[in-house]
Amino acid sequence: MQLIECPWCGPREETEFHYGGQAHVVYPADPQALSDEQWAHYVFYRDNPKGRFAERWSHNAGCRRWFNAVRDTATYAFEKGTPAS
Structure with a gap:
């Protein structure tokens, strides 16, 4: 199981x-x-690069807050998230 760091x-x-x-x-x-x-x-068109990509994530089962994180789409490795503005 992968761990994602919520800010x-x-x-x-x-x-x-x-x-x-x-x-x-x-x-x-x-x-x-x-x-x-x-x-x-x-509404529908978004980038889909191979490599580092800035994404929005929501911690639904926790604090329910949104944050931005950079994830490598080839390896699925996450970098530390930052609060969404």
Whole structure:
């Protein structure tokens, strides 16, 4: 079982967490002005690199807080998480 380090609770088993997608995706400044195609791109299209990748995670079975972590998508190795803003 892999351990993921929650910034508030410390290391916990991965089954306590929920993946929340790519981190640092900026909400559109004027969403009403987006076309359907632009809106769909914002909602559905995300990067999918091989290697280090910034992600959002939620500690559902613990403090229920969101945090950002960098994970290597090839090895699944986590780096220390930081509180999400």
